[in-house]
Amino acid sequence: EVQLVESGGGLVQPGGSLRLSCATSGFTFRSYWMNWVRQAPGKGLEWVANIKQDGSEKWYVDSVKGRFTIFRDNVKNSVSLQMNSLRPEDTAVYYCARDQLGDDDTFDHWGQGTLVTVSS
Amino acid sequence: EIVMTQSPATLSVSPGERATLSCRASQSLGSNLAWYQQRPGQAPRLLIFRASTRATGIPARFSGSGSGTEFTLTISSLQSEDSAVYYCQQYYNWPPITFGQGTRLDIK
Numbered sequence: 051e052v053q054l055v056e057s058g059g060g061l062v063q064p065g066g067s068l069r070l071s072c073a074t075s076g077f078t079f080r081s082y083w084m085n086w087v088r089q090a091p092g093k094g095l096e097w098v099a100n101i102k103q104d105g106s107e108k109w110y111v112d113s114v115k116g117r118f119t120i121f122r123d124n125v126k127n128s129v130s131l132q133m134n135s136l137r138p139e140d141t142a143v144y145y146c147a148r149d150q151l152g153d154d155d156t157f158d159h160w161g162q163g164t165l166v167t168v169s170s
Numbered sequence: 171e172i173v174m175t176q177s178p179a180t181l182s183v184s185p186g187e188r189a190t191l192s193c194r195a196s197q198s199l200g201s202n203l204a205w206y207q208q209r210p211g212q213a214p215r216l217l218i219f220r221a222s223t224r225a226t227g228i229p230a231r232f233s234g235s236g237s238g239t240e241f242t243l244t245i246s247s248l249q250s251e252d253s254a255v256y257y258c259q260q261y262y263n264w265p266p267i268t269f270g271q272g273t274r275l276d277i278k
Contacts, residue, residue, distance in 0.1 A: 095206075095214065145213055154220055158216050
């Protein structure tokens with residue numbers, strides 16, 4: 051069974067940092083692109099970042115470029131999101147999501163999410 | 171950035187009837203369009219990709235159609251468990267991958 055379990059969320063002050071992790075199991079992790087998608091309270095979905103199978107490509111939404119870094123560990127089967135210079139507008143549930151295999155950049159498995167609250 | 175616009179914002183339909191949800195893209199996507207269902211308190215679930223291909227385990231009541239800039243998700247024989255927010259997502263041109271704002275479906 052495919053499983054994705056996020057951790058690391060919490061309350062942080064504006065300007066602070068937080069590192070989210072997503073532990074995976076049940077599939078060949080190194081074969082998949084991985085993503086982070088967030089959802090502000092009561093709002094819609096926003097794709098944040100993704101990373102290629104070998105980590106050689108990383109892409110970000112403009113609003114987090116230069117502040118967030120995605121990385122992965124293909125030995126530990128995990129993907130992480132380092133978030134720096136956090137802003138109140140970064141408050142959201144952050145989901146880890148797996149790309150489908152093949153040419154479709156769609157998300158066929160999701161974690162349960164971890165809540166990040168940026169507030170003083 | 172490709173902007174995705176969904177309509178209506180809210181839809182209320184009776185059990186057993188059919189719901190039709192729309193998604194429009196600001197530029198042509200070919201068929202690179204997906205639909206997700208998000209029930210309250212849950213993570214999203216992939217329903218449809220490539221505009222009309224059902225994801226694994228998705229019942230045939232869910233069907234997708236369209237290409238270019240206009241897409242439709244149709245849910246037939248509505249059940250109470252179909253109450254959710256539905257999102258479309260484009261993956262034709264990224265970054266960024268973008269979602270519509272969602273359509274809330276209520277089964278009254």
